[in-house]
Amino acid sequence: xxxxxxxxxxxxxxxxxxxxxxxxxxxxxxxxxxxxxxxxxxxxxxxxxxxxxxxxxxxxxxxxxxxxxxxxxxxxxxxxxxxxxxxxxxxxxxxxxxxxxxxxxxxxxxxxxxxxxxxxxxxxxxxxxxxxxxxxxxxxxxxxxxxxxxxxxxxxxxxxxxxxxxxxxxxxxxxxxxxxxxxxxxxxxxxxxxxxxxxxxxxxxxxxxxxxxxxxxxxxxxxxxxxxxxx
Amino acid sequence: xxxxxxxxxxxxxxxxxxxxxxxxxxxxxxxxxxxxxxxxxxxxxxxxxxxxxxxxxxxxxxxxxxxxxxxxxxxxxxxxxxxxxxxxxxxxxxxxxxxxxxxxxxxxxxxxxxxxxxxxxxxxxxxxxxxxxxxxxxxxxxxxxxxxxxxxxxxxxxxxxxxxxxxxxxxxxxxxxxxxxxxxxxxxxxxxxxxxxxxxxxxxxxxxxxxxxxxxxxxxxxxxxxxxxxxxxxxxxxxxxxxxxxxxxxxxxxxxxxxxxxxxxxxxxxxxxxxxxxxxxxxxxxxxxxxxxxxxxxxxxxxxxxxxxxxxxxxxxxxxxxxxxxxxxxxxxxxxxxxxxxxxxxxxxxxxxxxxxxxxxxxxxxxxxxxxxxxxxxxxxxxxxxxxxxxxxxxxxxxxxxxxxxxxxxxxxxxxxxxxxxxxxxxxxxxxxxxxxxxxxxxxxxxxxxxxxxxxxxxxxxxxxxxxxxxxxxxxxxxxxxxxxxxxxxxxxxxxxxxxxxxxxxxxxxxxxxxxxxxxxxxxxxxxxx
Numbered sequence: 001x002x003x004x005x006x007x008x009x010x011x012x013x014x015x016x017x018x019x020x021x022x023x024x025x026x027x028x029x030x031x032x033x034x035x036x037x038x039x040x041x042x043x044x045x046x047x048x049x050x051x052x053x054x055x056x057x058x059x060x061x062x063x064x065x066x067x068x069x070x071x072x073x074x075x076x077x078x079x080x081x082x083x084x085x086x087x088x089x090x091x092x093x094x095x096x097x098x099x100x101x102x103x104x105x106x107x108x109x110x111x112x113x114x115x116x117x118x119x120x121x122x123x124x125x126x127x128x129x130x131x132x133x134x135x136x137x138x139x140x141x142x143x144x145x146x147x148x149x150x151x152x153x154x155x156x157x158x159x160x161x162x163x164x165x166x167x168x169x170x171x172x173x174x175x176x177x178x179x180x181x182x183x184x185x186x187x188x189x190x191x192x193x194x195x196x197x198x199x200x201x202x203x204x205x206x207x208x209x210x211x212x213x214x215x216x217x218x219x220x221x222x223x224x225x226x227x228x229x230x231x
Numbered sequence: 232x233x234x235x236x237x238x239x240x241x242x243x244x245x246x247x248x249x250x251x252x253x254x255x256x257x258x259x260x261x262x263x264x265x266x267x268x269x270x271x272x273x274x275x276x277x278x279x280x281x282x283x284x285x286x287x288x289x290x291x292x293x294x295x296x297x298x299x300x301x302x303x304x305x306x307x308x309x310x311x312x313x314x315x316x317x318x319x320x321x322x323x324x325x326x327x328x329x330x331x332x333x334x335x336x337x338x339x340x341x342x343x344x345x346x347x348x349x350x351x352x353x354x355x356x357x358x359x360x361x362x363x364x365x366x367x368x369x370x371x372x373x374x375x376x377x378x379x380x381x382x383x384x385x386x387x388x389x390x391x392x393x394x395x396x397x398x399x400x401x402x403x404x405x406x407x408x409x410x411x412x413x414x415x416x417x418x419x420x421x422x423x424x425x426x427x428x429x430x431x432x433x434x435x436x437x438x439x440x441x442x443x444x445x446x447x448x449x450x451x452x453x454x455x456x457x458x459x460x461x462x463x464x465x466x467x468x469x470x471x472x473x474x475x476x477x478x479x480x481x482x483x484x485x486x487x488x489x490x491x492x493x494x495x496x497x498x499x500x501x502x503x504x505x506x507x508x509x510x511x512x513x514x515x516x517x518x519x520x521x522x523x524x525x526x527x528x529x530x531x532x533x534x535x536x537x538x539x540x541x542x543x544x545x546x547x548x549x550x551x552x553x554x555x556x557x558x559x560x561x562x563x564x565x566x567x568x569x570x571x572x573x574x575x576x577x578x579x580x581x582x583x584x585x586x587x588x589x590x591x592x593x594x595x596x597x598x599x600x601x602x603x604x605x606x607x608x609x610x611x612x613x614x615x616x617x618x619x620x621x622x623x624x625x626x627x628x629x630x631x632x633x634x635x636x637x638x639x640x641x642x643x644x645x646x647x648x649x650x651x652x653x654x655x656x657x658x659x660x661x662x663x664x665x666x667x668x669x670x671x672x673x674x675x676x677x678x679x680x681x682x683x684x685x686x687x688x689x690x691x692x693x694x695x696x697x698x699x700x701x702x703x704x705x706x707x708x709x710x711x712x713x714x715x716x717x718x719x720x721x722x723x724x725x726x727x728x729x730x731x732x733x734x735x736x737x738x739x740x741x742x743x744x745x746x747x748x749x750x751x752x753x754x755x756x757x758x759x760x761x
Contacts, residue, residue, distance in 0.1 A: 048663055067669030078660055083682045083759075097674040 258588030272615020340701025347541025552735030609704030689755015
C-alpha cells in the first residue's frame, strides 16, 4: 500500500501537497492542467526528487533511494537505452550488471513474447516502431514485477488506436503482476478507459482519488476549467 | 499472463549507498589529487623564489614572451580570416580533406613542426634556395620572426577552424535576405560577417595568445639568446645550464602569473568550440565571382602549401635517414609510448570522473580545479617538482613519472571541457532511467557511460596521447642522456646538426603520434554502438 502522508513537494516556486493512499491493485489516473505537478508527484514517488515534508511510505515503511523502491516507471520518452539491444534493455530490469541466469534469459524471452515482441530481443530500439518501443518498456515492467507501476504519459506520442491498444496491455501487465497503477494523462478518455479512480491535480494540490465516473459526471471548478468545451 | 521471476524481493528497497555518492567521492579524490599536484609545486616555487628579484634579463624574457605571443595571435587570426571565408563560401574537391588536415598541427609534435619549417624556411631550405636563384640574400629563420612563423604554422589552422565555425553559424537565410536587398559583397561583410568576426576573433586570438605564452620547444629551437628567449626557455636555462634554483623559481613564478591572467581571461571570453568544425550545409552563403573567386583560390592554395610543405619536407628528408638511426632511438620510442599511453589513460579517467560528477550536480570547485592546470605550464610544474624532489632523490630518476603526471595534468582541462557537455547530455537523457533500474557504479560505467561516451572518450584520449607523445618540455628539465624521450632525441640530433637522422626520428615521432590519435579515435567510434 502506497501512502502519501501530508506530503509537501517544492521545486523552486512550485509547490504541491498530497495526502492519500493507493491500495494494491488500484488503478488511478492523474489528470490536471500542464504544470500542475503530475509528473513531479510521480518523480517524488519514484525517488528522483526529495520531498520537503511529510512522508511517502510503502506498507508503512519509508522508501529508500530511487531504483530500490517497489516501483517501475515509464517516462514520456527515453525508456530504453538506444545503444543496448531490446533483450539487454529488459535484462537490466532483472540485474543491473546484466549477469543473467539461464532462467532469467528465458524470462526475458517470455516477457517479450507476452507483449507480442517474440524474436525482437537482438534488435536495437531504433529498429522498432514507437508502439513496439512502448511494448518493450512494458515488458521490462512485467519482468520487474514491482507492486507499483507509474506511467508518465509514455504513449502520448502514439495515435489513438495504438494508444488504446497499449493501455489494454498496461491493464494486463498490471493485472499479471498485481501492481497498483498510477498513470498521468491529459485525456479524460484514457482515465475512463483504464482507471476506476482519478486524482485531480490542480492549484497546488493532488486531491484524493475519487471515482472516475463521478468526477467527470460532476467536475469541480478546476477540472471544468481544464476540460473546457471538450467535455 | 503470470508474474515472472526477477530474483529479488519485490517490495523492500535495500538501502545501499547510491551511485551519485560514489561518483562524488571519486571526483573529490581526483580533484584533491590534481589540486595537490598543481599547488604543491607552486608552493615550493614561492618559497624558493623568496628574496630573489627578477633581473633585467628576466624582464626581457617577459617582454619577449608577451611580444611573440601577441604577434603570433594577431598574425594567426588575421591570416585565418580570408582562409576561413574562402573555405566557407567555396566548394571544391579536397575541401573536407583540407579541413581535416587543419586539425593536424594541433596534434603535431612541436619539434617536428620546427624541423619541417627549418627545411622550408631555413638556411639551406626551399625558400632560400629560391631566393639565391634570383640573386637575393638569404633570410634567417632564427629570432622573433622565426618564433612567430612557427606559432602561425601551429595556430593558423586552429584559428581558421574557429572562424570557419563562426561563418557557418550565420544562418543561410541572412545571406538570402541580403541578396534580396541587393547587398554587394562589401555590404554583406559589413552587416553579416563583420559582426560575427567581432564576436569570434577576440576569443580565438586569446586562446592562441595563451597557448603561445608557454612556448618552449619553438623558442628552444628557433629562438634563444638575449633577444629571443621566452620565460619558459629562461626557466630551462636557469635550471639546466646555471643550476640557479632561485632564479628558476622566480621565473616560474612570473610565468605562472602570466598564464593565470591569460587563462582566466580566455576562460571568460572563449567559446569551447575549437574542435569540431566543418559541417556542410545545403545552401552556400553568397559566393561572389570575378576576381574574388581567384583570390579565394589563391588563399586556399597558399594555406594548403603552408601546411603541407613543411610536413612533406620532414617526410622527404626523414625517409633516407631511416636506414641510419642511432640505437638510442628505440628505448626513447618505448619511453615516449609509455608516457603517451599512461598519461592519456590517467587524464581521460580523471577528466571523465570530474565531468560525470559535475554533470550530475554542478560544482564550482571541481570546475575550477579542472581548469587549474591552464594557469601553469610544463616548466612551471616541472621546476616546482624539481625543487620538491631534489632534496630526496636525484631528479633524473623521476624523469618519466614526472613527465607522465605533468602531461596528465596539462591535457586534463582540454579533456574536461570536451567531456562535460557530453556527460551533461548523458545525465539529462538517461540518469532517471538508469537510477530507476538501480544501474550504479561499475555496471553503469560498463553498460551506459562508456558505450554512450565512447566517441568523445576515444577522441579525447587520442588528443591526450598525441600531445603527451610529442611533448618536449618537462622531460628536457629532468632527463639525462640515458632517459630521453623521442622528442628529446630529435632535439639532440638537431643540436648535433645530424639533420637527416633528426628528420628520420621526427618522422617516426609524428607517425606514432598520429597513429596513437587515430587508434584511440577509431576505437571510440568503433565502440560507439549508435
